Amino acid sequence: MDYILDVQDIHTFIGQYHILQGVNVRVPKGSITALMGRNGAGKTTTLKSILGLTPSRLGKIIFEGREIQQMRSFDIASMGIGFVPEHRAIFRDLSVEENLKIAERKKGDFISKQDFIFTLFPDLKRLIKLSGKNLSGGQQQMLAIARALVADNRLLLIDEPSEGLAPVLIEQLIKAIQQLSAESTVVLVEQNFLVASQLAEYYIIIEEGRSVKEGKVLDLVNDKATIHRYLGAA
Amino acid sequence: MIAYIRKNITLLIILSVLAGLLAAASKGMESKDFVITLLRGLSVGSLTFLVASGFSIIFGLLDVLNLAHGTLFMIGAYIGWTVYVRPDTFVDMIAPISLILSGFLLKDLWSVLSNRSLFTGRMKNFLSWVGILVSALILISVLRNYPIAYWSHDNYAESPVAISYLASQGQYILPLPTVFESISPLLAFIGLIAGGLLLAFSLSLFGSAKQAATLRLTWRSFIGFAISVLVGICFFILNNALTTFLVTINTNWLFLIAVIVAVASGVGLGALMETFLIRPLYIRPIYQLMLTLGLSAIGIEIVRAVWGRSEFAMPRPEIFAGVGEGCPATSLADWWQHHCSTMMLLGGRIRIFNEIVVPLIGVVVLVTVWMLLQRSRLGMIIRAGVQDREMVEALGINVRRVFTQVFSLGVGLAALGGVLAAPSVGLSNVMGDSFMINALIALAIGGLTSYPGAALSSLLVGLLQQFIIKYGQIGIPIPFTEIIFKPTPPIVPASTILLMVIVLLILPNGLLGKKE
Numbered sequence: 001m002d003y004i005l006d007v008q009d010i011h012t013f014i015g016q017y018h019i020l021q022g023v024n025v026r027v028p029k030g031s032i033t034a035l036m037g038r039n040g041a042g043k044t045t046t047l048k049s050i051l052g053l054t055p056s057r058l059g060k061i062i063f064e065g066r067e068i069q070q071m072r073s074f075d076i077a078s079m080g081i082g083f084v085p086e087h088r089a090i091f092r093d094l095s096v097e098e099n100l101k102i103a104e105r106k107k108g109d110f111i112s113k114q115d116f117i118f119t120l121f122p123d124l125k126r127l128i129k130l131s132g133k134n135l136s137g138g139q140q141q142m143l144a145i146a147r148a149l150v151a152d153n154r155l156l157l158i159d160e161p162s163e164g165l166a167p168v169l170i171e172q173l174i175k176a177i178q179q180l181s182a183e184s185t186v187v188l189v190e191q192n193f194l195v196a197s198q199l200a201e202y203y204i205i206i207e208e209g210r211s212v213k214e215g216k217v218l219d220l221v222n223d224k225a226t227i228h229r230y231l232g233a234a
Numbered sequence: 235m236i237a238y239i240r241k242n243i244t245l246l247i248i249l250s251v252l253a254g255l256l257a258a259a260s261k262g263m264e265s266k267d268f269v270i271t272l273l274r275g276l277s278v279g280s281l282t283f284l285v286a287s288g289f290s291i292i293f294g295l296l297d298v299l300n301l302a303h304g305t306l307f308m309i310g311a312y313i314g315w316t317v318y319v320r321p322d323t324f325v326d327m328i329a330p331i332s333l334i335l336s337g338f339l340l341k342d343l344w345s346v347l348s349n350r351s352l353f354t355g356r357m358k359n360f361l362s363w364v365g366i367l368v369s370a371l372i373l374i375s376v377l378r379n380y381p382i383a384y385w386s387h388d389n390y391a392e393s394p395v396a397i398s399y400l401a402s403q404g405q406y407i408l409p410l411p412t413v414f415e416s417i418s419p420l421l422a423f424i425g426l427i428a429g430g431l432l433l434a435f436s437l438s439l440f441g442s443a444k445q446a447a448t449l450r451l452t453w454r455s456f457i458g459f460a461i462s463v464l465v466g467i468c469f470f471i472l473n474n475a476l477t478t479f480l481v482t483i484n485t486n487w488l489f490l491i492a493v494i495v496a497v498a499s500g501v502g503l504g505a506l507m508e509t510f511l512i513r514p515l516y517i518r519p520i521y522q523l524m525l526t527l528g529l530s531a532i533g534i535e536i537v538r539a540v541w542g543r544s545e546f547a548m549p550r551p552e553i554f555a556g557v558g559e560g561c562p563a564t565s566l567a568d569w570w571q572h573h574c575s576t577m578m579l580l581g582g583r584i585r586i587f588n589e590i591v592v593p594l595i596g597v598v599v600l601v602t603v604w605m606l607l608q609r610s611r612l613g614m615i616i617r618a619g620v621q622d623r624e625m626v627e628a629l630g631i632n633v634r635r636v637f638t639q640v641f642s643l644g645v646g647l648a649a650l651g652g653v654l655a656a657p658s659v660g661l662s663n664v665m666g667d668s669f670m671i672n673a674l675i676a677l678a679i680g681g682l683t684s685y686p687g688a689a690l691s692s693l694l695v696g697l698l699q700q701f702i703i704k705y706g707q708i709g710i711p712i713p714f715t716e717i718i719f720k721p722t723p724p725i726v727p728a729s730t731i732l733l734m735v736i737v738l739l740i741l742p743n744g745l746l747g748k749k750e
Contacts, residue, residue, distance in 0.1 A: 053624055053627070053628060072632075073624075073627045073628060073629075074627050074628075074629075074630050074631055074632045074633065076627060077627070077628055077630035078630035083625075083628040083629075085625060085628070089622050089624075089625040091617070091618040091621055091625070092621060093617050093618075093621060094614065094617060094618055095622075098614050098618075101611075101614070102614050102615065102618055102626070102629060102631075103629045103630075105630055127648065128496055147629070151629075151630065225259075
């Protein structure tokens with residue numbers, strides 16, 4: 001299989017804490033892969049380690065055939081990785097338009113992508129002049145995803161998109177992520193098993209800083225024992 | 235509108251109280267005194283703002299409390315003075331400086347070399363220290379013998395004080411051009427370039443081991459080096475012609491050149507300081523504080539060693555220096571005709587440069603930097619970075635490069651403040667201190683990282699101080715008594731601190747600061 005991202009046995013320390021103790025993530029090109037696991041298992045740290053925000057000390061991270069674990073964050077991102085962090089990290093003092101424009105890597109990125117972005121999230125077009133701090137949680141989430149779409153990103157790392165959103169908004173979000181996955185590969189961190197199972201094709205379970213199980217989501221849905229053991233949900 | 239008023243009711247009340255105080259102050263004195271004091275307040279406020287705004291932008295984005303900011307302000311003033319009063323020294327220095335700097339412009343080459351070098355860990359660290367020592371030896375031995383026209387602060391007749399005085403009389407009596415005696419020009423050139431190359435490479439070995447994604451050496455990596463060496467050679471050849479030119483041109487142009495050179499030096503110093511000294515310490519904020527404090531002391535000592543301890547004044551350019559016939563001017567048009575240093579306004583005499591030009595430049599800088607922050611991509615990145623640096627980096631933006639630019643901008647603003655303050659307050663080793671303290675107080679009042687807050691509160695601090703000084707002369711009659719209260723000089727700084735305490739008690743985040 002053709003893997004766009006291949007994370008091989010990475011170990012990450014934050015301060016003196018050994019947070020990731022051997023995580024393997026292989027992401028087939030064009031797929032949606034969900035990282036699952038309990039709170040504090042190391043899912044978010046895995047995403048941040050891929051981007052070099054919390055650099056891994058051991059192991060290899062290969063993106064499109066190049067080793068990136070030694071690179072600086074902005075160089076990694078510039079290679080074509082978009083990041084939608086937990087809690088959205090919208091720039092509150094920037095307008096919606098500026099929030100999108102700041103993600104440009106070359107002039108005109110936003111102009112050429114805006115039609116695509118506004119078909120995914122029609123609300124944003126209406127809010128374009130509004131300042132980031134005046135958006136609701138759902139609107140912020142849409143903006144955070146839209147921001148990752150402005151530049152030419154082949155891989156999107158999306159952290160907890162459904163967190164704190166009303167069910168109606170989650171429906172919208174699922175549709176949007178399904179649509180955008182036609183253009184780029186997605187790695188999703190998701191606590192909500194229902195959302196993850198609707199979206200993802202593959203899953204990887206992370207438990208106490210290690211990747212312990214992977215496979216197809218279709219198989220996982222019927223594997224009540226695994227779900228109960230690692231995800232704590234029935 | 236109503237929502238806005240309700241939200242900022244405390245701020246509005248404070249501002250109206252302050253405006254009321256200002257109006258009350260106008261009652262207690264003659265209108266000419268009021269206008270003069272107001273303009274002086276604006277002048278001090280503008281200079282304070284130039285220090286405060288740079289400090290606040292740096293602190294907002296980089297989280298660096300640059301305690302050397304006041305010293306950099308002072309260094310800006312001394313550099314401006316040198317260009318303005320001793321153009322020969324300035325011209326003599328361009329060639330060696332651009333030759334040494336040329337090595338630093340090869341930074342792409344250095345990062346490739348330091349990534350590929352066989353040495354790692356301790357060996358690398360050791361090598362870089364050896365390199366720094368060797369390059370320092372080379373540079374010192376060459377520069378000692380390099381002919382640079384220089385004043386002497388031991389000998390009064392050749393001291394900056396005497397030179398300044400003569401220059402203010404319109405006399406530029408410069409010593410004979412210096413010549414190469416103890417070292418051949420070729421050897422000096424090679425020594426300076428080699429020293430610069432070695433120094434830059436050794437410093438780059440300290441850098442982190444992270445590699446860039448697309449670091450390939452192209453002709454672009456070498457163009458800066460080539461230009462810098464060429465500039466050095468050109469200035470070397472044109473040395474005497476350029477000195478003669480600078481001495482003979484109108485002092486207005488010379489002053490403009492002095493301001494530009496001072497600001498450019500500030501920008502350059504800022505870039506070097508951020509890249510080589512601050513950058514390795516981003517993870518250790520306390521060390522950073524110690525570093526900037528130490529740099530401030532070192533800067534003051536360097537200035538003492540080069541320019542001496544005595545205070546001296548920077549002559550005003552011709553257009554603001556006229557005193558003879560037709561002066562003081564009665565209107566701006568009249569001033570333009572006679573180039574008077576002072577002007578009558580409502581029966582009071584005001585100094586054109588200090589009380590009109592400096593505030594005007596303050597406003598221009600305020601608007602320019604505001605536009606830069608609000609309209610440009612750099613400004614967008616700065617505003618975003620103040621809030622969430624990590625996310626900006628995750629978008630693929632080299633935040634470190636933006637850090638360097640912002641630091642340079644801040645130091646450049648401080649240097650601008652210094653060179654503008656030089657003709658009005660004079661040059662001294664401690665001139666930065668009072669402005670730095672004013673700026674820190676202003677920032678606390680305005681809200682640490684708020685740019686409009688810095689502007690507003692710098693103005694408040696300047697006005698308050700000048701009004702207290704004025705009332706120190708005319709006295710405040712205390713109502714219902716016969717006591718006339720005359721604030722003594724120590725009350726001047728105390729009053730601004732009192733203002734700060736009152737504002738912070740009511741609005742803990744400052745006037746325009748954001749709630750954390």
